[in-house]
Amino acid sequence: MDVKKLIDDSNQYLMDTYKRFPVVLVKGRGMKLWGADGKEYLDFLAGVAVNILGHCHPRLVVAIQKQAQKLVHVSNWYHSEPQIKLAKLLCDYSFADKVFFSNSGAEANEAAIKLARKHSKERFGAEKTGIITALNSFHGRTMATLTATGQPKFHAGFEPLLPGFSYVPFNDYEALKSAIDENTCAIMLEPIQGEGGVKIPSDDYFKHVRELCTRLGILLILDEIQTGTGRTGTLFAYEQYGIEPDILTLAKGLGGGVPIGATLAREEVAKAFTPGCHGSTFGGNPLAAAAALATIETLLEDGIMLSECRRMGEYLMNSLGKLHKQFPKIIISIRGKGLLIGMELTRDCSMVVQACFERGVLINCTAGNTLRFMPPLIVTEEDIDRLISVLKEVMERLS
Numbered sequence: 001m002d003v004k005k006l007i008d009d010s011n012q013y014l015m016d017t018y019k020r021f022p023v024v025l026v027k028g029r030g031m032k033l034w035g036a037d038g039k040e041y042l043d044f045l046a047g048v049a050v051n052i053l054g055h056c057h058p059r060l061v062v063a064i065q066k067q068a069q070k071l072v073h074v075s076n077w078y079h080s081e082p083q084i085k086l087a088k089l090l091c092d093y094s095f096a097d098k099v100f101f102s103n104s105g106a107e108a109n110e111a112a113i114k115l116a117r118k119h120s121k122e123r124f125g126a127e128k129t130g131i132i133t134a135l136n137s138f139h140g141r142t143m144a145t146l147t148a149t150g151q152p153k154f155h156a157g158f159e160p161l162l163p164g165f166s167y168v169p170f171n172d173y174e175a176l177k178s179a180i181d182e183n184t185c186a187i188m189l190e191p192i193q194g195e196g197g198v199k200i201p202s203d204d205y206f207k208h209v210r211e212l213c214t215r216l217g218i219l220l221i222l223d224e225i226q227t228g229t230g231r232t233g234t235l236f237a238y239e240q241y242g243i244e245p246d247i248l249t250l251a252k253g254l255g256g257g258v259p260i261g262a263t264l265a266r267e268e269v270a271k272a273f274t275p276g277c278h279g280s281t282f283g284g285n286p287l288a289a290a291a292a293l294a295t296i297e298t299l300l301e302d303g304i305m306l307s308e309c310r311r312m313g314e315y316l317m318n319s320l321g322k323l324h325k326q327f328p329k330i331i332i333s334i335r336g337k338g339l340l341i342g343m344e345l346t347r348d349c350s351m352v353v354q355a356c357f358e359r360g361v362l363i364n365c366t367a368g369n370t371l372r373f374m375p376p377l378i379v380t381e382e383d384i385d386r387l388i389s390v391l392k393e394v395m396e397r398l399s
């Protein structure tokens, strides 16, 4: 493989929407990835919180192979078993009664927004369309989800945005309360702001938001595209807040790496979707659904992966805490739940990400100055020790 030629072709033929690292990845196994040049990487990014079972987990590989031999795609004009089983599994383990499948996070949120508006218009009248989201949030890149995303830097150049959206500071109940008017149909929030820098709300924030929504007939949409499917140590992050949403969206980890999105809702809300009013050609096709089924079944089996996620999350938090003590001038704070952990630095963190990459560790920088760790849920103490020793070396050079 001519790596240089490939990267040149990548730059020539792919639109310039990503700043890619100069490596062509060719193989993965568990926590590890290999470049075409044979260099080994330890993966604390997991394809942006996607590969929850790690790379090439045997159960996922076998499920995909078996399904590919039987049936890959049939459209949603017919029933197919993996999709039905997956929908039942998600409903059995959540607040939801019904599921709509799509192919990505943005599409899952797009469906949530459409469902919320249709439900609220039918129930309360044509004006009830307002959607409140949080500043610093991230909900996707389609026009509706981009509008829902409360960060001007993502909006720039794509205006006009959709009407009917407004924004409030995250974790500020009073601000949310005063932003509501008689036309508010839904409040859409992430349980933890992921792209926004791993921002965790105070313990009672979501309890109060839930009460307010119930009292005023406003739908609570939780975007669990990043926090869902085990990432925070429970199947869904909302379980840890002691509340239930009306609509919930999933994607990222759901298919273990195969693209799939899901919008979950209570029966009373879900029934606003009737034949023909929403759809997706690929949504929940047999291949993607079989992959997701294998992923979630593996995740839930004996509860081992979830308890390991919590244990390893604590181990990583403690290890990062020790680094914090050693480098108080570089590190401001460490925040996280399960294996979604952010470490805020006093400076731009892209240099740290680059230095880790050069040393064979993949991490990510979000919100400018926050390192984000979201490894596969199979991560071990040994992997974490390796990450910490690389971070330590990089920080020593910085200070």
Ligand SMILES: *Cc1c(COP(=O)(O)O)cnc(C)c1O
Pocket (backbone or CB within 6 Å): 104, 105, 106, 107, 109, 138, 139, 140, 141, 190, 194, 195, 223, 224, 225, 226, 251, 252
């Ligand atoms: C990644 C993400 C999305 C968008 O998902 P895509 O699959 O990239 O469309 C939406 N919301 C949250 C919270 C995310 O982390």
